[in-house]
Amino acid sequence: xxLFGKNHLIILAITFVILFLMNYIGNDAPDKxxxxxxxxxxxxxxxxxxxxxxxxxxxxxxxxxxxx
Numbered sequence: 823x824x825l826f827g828k829n830h831l832i833i834l835a836i837t838f839v840i841l842f843l844m845n846y847i848g849n850d851a852p853d854k855x856x857x858x859x860x861x862x863x864x865x866x867x868x869x870x871x872x873x874x875x876x877x878x879x880x881x882x883x884x885x886x887x888x889x890x
Contacts, residue, residue: 825870825877834866841865 845858 825873830870830873834869837869838862838866 839862841862842858845861846854849857851857
């Protein structure tokens with residue numbers, strides 16, 4: 823999947839909505855909106871970093887010589 827392509831942005835939006843709703847609906851704290859937004863944003867950032875690491879070695883033409 824291309825980083826910051828159409829599919830990536832759709833998956834990020836779906837991830838944000840799911841994490842936001844899970845944290846907003848199930849929380850009784852007075853600052854539940856801020857917590858839900860921060861948690862959803864952290865999930866999106868983590869997903870982006872994971873996909874960046876995954877795509878980094880995808881087109882590697884020179885793998886290590888003695889990889890076991």
